[in-house]
Amino acid sequence: MNSRTIPDAHRATWRQSVHDGWVLARGASPASRGGATFRVWAPNARRVDLVIGDRRHPLVPREAGLFESAVPGVRAGDDYAYSLDGDPPLPDPVSRWQPYGVFGRSRIVNPFEYPWRDADWRGMAMADYVIYEMHVGSFTHAGTFDSAREHLAPLAELGVTAVELMPVAQFPGTRNWGYDGVHLYAPQNSYGGPEGLRRFVDAAHAAGLAVIMDVVYNHIGP
Numbered sequence: 001m002n003s004r005t006i007p008d009a010h011r012a013t014w015r016q017s018v019h020d021g022w023v024l025a026r027g028a029s030p031a032s033r034g035g036a037t038f039r040v041w042a043p044n045a046r047r048v049d050l051v052i053g054d055r056r057h058p059l060v061p062r063e064a065g066l067f068e069s070a071v072p073g074v075r076a077g078d079d080y081a082y083s084l085d086g087d088p089p090l091p092d093p094v095s096r097w098q099p100y101g102v103f104g105r106s107r108i109v110n111p112f113e114y115p116w117r118d119a120d121w122r123g124m125a126m127a128d129y130v131i132y133e134m135h136v137g138s139f140t141h142a143g144t145f146d147s148a149r150e151h152l153a154p155l156a157e158l159g160v161t162a163v164e165l166m167p168v169a170q171f172p173g174t175r176n177w178g179y180d181g182v183h184l185y186a187p188q189n190s191y192g193g194p195e196g197l198r199r200f201v202d203a204a205h206a207a208g209l210a211v212i213m214d215v216v217y218n219h220i221g222p
Helices: 008-019 145-149 152-157 195-205
Strands: 027-030 036-041 048-052 057-058 065-073 079-084 131-134 162-165 183-188 211-215
Touching: 048 065, 057 065, 145 195, 183 195, 195 211
Parallel strands: 131 162, 162 211
Antiparallel strands: 027 036, 036 065, 048 057, 048 079
């Protein structure tokens, strides 16, 4: 995937992400001027349709099993799914948010909308890391990113300098160790989803705490 395969209306988002050092080239990418580009790898499918509400939009087959299209009239917050060869809709494997769980429809997220307040955060040397491992689902009674961030200041006072989150990629159910995550780019919906995770990281940096993500890439759940 390179910038030449990106529709003109969506290159601004691509360039911003590349400027930040990394780009999630697949999934749903909303454009600043409206609409979104959808890309999914489905090498065994003959046809892939984007499903939004009761509408279906055929995606264009590209090389190496990739399907993509720029679709007007959609925006961040809209729910979508993919239908392969006319079968029932499935969630996006590169979804950024699964508000209805691992089997439900995905939701379009604009990763550039959040108003970050941590511009002064510069990280710290590894030698200064004093790590606290946190299970978001059991750290507080509510078991959410927002409830956990209310307790960051006491951790810093204790001498902790970094919080390591046990895996938060979307998994089945509402509480879990996280090691059978399914959607590797979608923070767990019952914990607060992507916005909750952003608020948590923002608050951690404000408290002088680094955030480490525990991730599992060698297997997935259902």
